[in-house]
Amino acid sequence: MPHLTLTVHACESLGTISPFLHGHFAEHLGRCCYDGLFVGRDSPIPNRDGFRTDVLEALKVMGVPQLRWPGGCFADTYHWRDGIGPVESRPRTWAESCGLNVVENNSLGTHEFIAFCEALGADPYLAGNVGSGSPQEMMDWVHYCNGSVDTTLVRERAANGHPNPMDVKFWGVGNENWGCGGSYDAEGYAREFKRYATFLKQMDSPVQLVACGFNERDWNLKLVETMRNHLDLMDHVSVHQYWTFGPGRGFSEDEYYNAMRAADLVEDVITYTDEVLRFFTAGRKKVGIAFDEWGIWHPEASGGTQYEAPSTLRDAVAGAGVLDVLHRWSDRVSTANIAQIANVLQAPVQTRGAEMWLTPTYHLFALYAPHRGGRAVRAEWEAVPTRAVPAHSQGAASLPAGAVPLVSASASSRDGHLAVSLSNRHLGDAQEVVLSLRGLQTTGGVLRTMSGQADAVNSADAPQMVAVRETRVAAAGGSVALSLPPCSVQTLVLAAG
Ligand code: AHR
Numbered sequence: 283m284p285h286l287t288l289t290v291h292a293c294e295s296l297g298t299i300s301p302f303l304h305g306h307f308a309e310h311l312g313r314c315c316y317d318g319l320f321v322g323r324d325s326p327i328p329n330r331d332g333f334r335t336d337v338l339e340a341l342k343v344m345g346v347p348q349l350r351w352p353g354g355c356f357a358d359t360y361h362w363r364d365g366i367g368p369v370e371s372r373p374r375t376w377a378e379s380c381g382l383n384v385v386e387n388n389s390l391g392t393h394e395f396i397a398f399c400e401a402l403g404a405d406p407y408l409a410g411n412v413g414s415g416s417p418q419e420m421m422d423w424v425h426y427c428n429g430s431v432d433t434t435l436v437r438e439r440a441a442n443g444h445p446n447p448m449d450v451k452f453w454g455v456g457n458e459n460w461g462c463g464g465s466y467d468a469e470g471y472a473r474e475f476k477r478y479a480t481f482l483k484q485m486d487s488p489v490q491l492v493a494c495g496f497n498e499r500d501w502n503l504k505l506v507e508t509m510r511n512h513l514d515l516m517d518h519v520s521v522h523q524y525w526t527f528g529p530g531r532g533f534s535e536d537e538y539y540n541a542m543r544a545a546d547l548v549e550d551v552i553t554y555t556d557e558v559l560r561f562f563t564a565g566r567k568k569v570g571i572a573f574d575e576w577g578i579w580h581p582e583a584s585g586g587t588q589y590e591a592p593s594t595l596r597d598a599v600a601g602a603g604v605l606d607v608l609h610r611w612s613d614r615v616s617t618a619n620i621a622q623i624a625n626v627l628q629a630p631v632q633t634r635g636a637e638m639w640l641t642p643t644y645h646l647f648a649l650y651a652p653h654r655g656g657r658a659v660r661a662e663w664e665a666v667p668t669r670a671v672p673a674h675s676q677g678a679a680s681l682p683a684g685a686v687p688l689v690s691a692s693a694s695s696r697d698g699h700l701a702v703s704l705s706n707r708h709l710g711d712a713q714e715v716v717l718s719l720r721g722l723q724t725t726g727g728v729l730r731t732m733s734g735q736a737d738a739v740n741s742a743d744a745p746q747m748v749a750v751r752e753t754r755v756a757a758a759g760g761s762v763a764l765s766l767p768p769c770s771v772q773t774l775v776l777a778a779g
Contacts, residue, residue, distance in 0.1 A: 285714040285763075287664040290693045292700050293721035294660040297613030299694050301654040302405065304605070304647060305348030307575060307619040308395075310356045310386060311379045311626055312588030318624025318633055319398065320390045327636045332389070333398050336638045337624060337631050341402055344630060344648045348452070350407040350574055350619045351395050355379040355462035357454065358413030362423045365391020366442055380462070381585050392427065396448045405451065407574070407617070412456030412474060412494075413464035417481045424453065428486050452617065454492040454520065454574070455479060460501055463494065468501045472508035479515035492572045495519040499554045506562045506569075513567040518616050521555055522575035523548050524627075526676050530580035530592040531737045535709060538596055538736055539671045541578060542707045543686040545603035548576065552607070556614050570616025576604060577621045577628035581676070589626045595748050595769060596736040597628050598642035602690060602705040602771045605650050609692035612658045620647075637742035645732045645750050649773045652701035656694030661702065663689060669708075689713060689766075698778040700724070706766035709736060717762040717774070724776040726756040733770030 308315055321327045321334055328335045352360050356379035364373050365388045377386035392408075399406040408427070410420040422435060427448040429436040439445075455478045456463045459471045466474065475493045482489060493509070493516045495502045502519065509516050525544035528537030552571055559569050578600055580591035601620070608618050620643070621627045630644035668685040675681070686707070693702040700722050706713045732750050740747050755762055755774065766772065 287716045289718040291660040291720045296658040299612045299653050301347035302617040303608045305619040306623040307350045307621045308623045309354035310352050314622045314626040346402045346404040349404040357409035357457045358463040364388045407452035409454035409457050417478045421485045452490050459494045468504035472505045490517040492518040492520050495521045497551045502558045506558050510562040518570040518572040520572040520574045524579040526579050539686045540674045541600045545600040549607045573618040575621045592739050593641035595642045595738045598646040601646050606690045606692035609658045639740045639745040642748045653694040656696035659693050661691050661693040700776045703773045705771045713766045715764045719760050724757045727776035729753050729755045729774045731772040733767035736769045
């Protein structure tokens with residue numbers, strides 16, 4: 283069988299892979315926060331300060347560099363004061379996200395969330411309320427979290443158990459304000475953003491403010507154009523991208539391959555947002571792209587299922603394509619948060635009562651962990667086999683007929699190690715690959731692989747249906763020969779020497 287060649291240039295840096303590119307998102311939606319993460323101190327399910335111990339320990343192993351909370355759409359109806367103080371006195375509020383109305387008991391509030399981030403080693407990213415809130419409310423939240431002077435709010439935070447500042451750097455000024463966050467138009471939102479950001483920056487200048495962008499060029503163009511003389515206020519522009527191709531399981535081959543193509547297409551959103559930013563900032567400030575919601579969204583994941591769906595190996599292989607794009611764009615994308623961290627959408631962990639299992643998407647993030655904090659380096663395929671895919675339309679999304687690359691890869695270098703991730707998207711054939719190494723002397727390393735049936739899932743009854751296996755591989759004459767199984771993701775870590 284002919285082999286493919288991937289040449290990795292270990293000394294040609296594309297930028298640093300911020301660990302935040304492997305961030306996650308926890309929304310008060312369905313069973314993500316309640317049940318999935320937080321069961322309360324009195325639950326029979328073992329917990330640490332109300333957070334499930336099994337989930338916490340699993341997430342620590344996977345690594346959660348950044349966690350965005352409390353929404354999503356939920357953010358623009360959330361009033362932070364409802365979630366502080368003694369739990370028994372917190373109000374029961376009528377909350378909404380994504381068309382799901384629920385009674386929110388506010389038992390998971392700011393202090394609980396920050397304690398969870400501290401236990402995980404995650405950087406907290408809070409999304410503020412623009413749609414139904416006010417600049418004053420958000421300023422107070424920032425000051426409550428980060429203030430270090432002797433004010434009533436800072437005393438209140440200390441009395442509630444956190445004397446030291448929480449040091450929350452990332453703040454979203456609203457969420458999807460073109461839709462659920464208030465149905466603004468781009469110029470109207472930009473004016474609102476300026477108003478919020480002016481006061482937030484005065485209150486606590488080191489905060490990093492994220493303006494709400496869109497996966498639509500026109501919105502981003504008008505937003506950034508309106509902000510062009512106020513760049514000091516805007517640190518990041520957010521974009522969200524979800525895609526759907528057939529059902530979560532039982533999809534056709536065309537739907538499988540189209541899901542891979544959609545993963546690669548996130549590059550288009552990043553590319554045009556970058557063009558807009560480069561044009562209007564004209565080198566005056568580096569404004570990052572916050573890709574703060576992404577993932578596959580199966581049609582089963584609707585209000586009726588509380589946004590839950592099977593999480594298959596297909597989802598993880600597609601996710602590998604997204605992470606490869608993010609690594610290549612590591613110089614421009616400042617953060618990225620897959621949606622969502624438990625049970626909802628493309629979740630790494632799923633729970634049922636006291637049971638918990640890890641999905642293929644969990645293993646994907648664990649496989650990609652060696653890239654965090656490394657320098658992305660150039661990795662080029664000599665010739666990429668493709669498969670033709672037909673046009674597809676589902677819901678509002680449509681794609682013309684096209685071709686999808688059957689392999690994807692990215693590489694990074696750190697502390698004398700080179701990490702190379704490769705996926706083989708072919709459903710039936712293995713791919714023989716020669717990895718040609720430039721700028722690295724090595725005798726070999728460790729290869730970790732996840733492969734199987736594309737629609738394989740893990741569950742409480744079969745938690746190891748999709749798992750990772752580890753082997754040692756040898757390098758000779760500056761190259762490594764690899765055989766990538768069908769429908770697989772793998773990371774090879776090579777030590778210099
Ligand atoms: O992640 C689910 C929802 O998707 C979020 O609440 C919203 O921001 C997006 O539309």
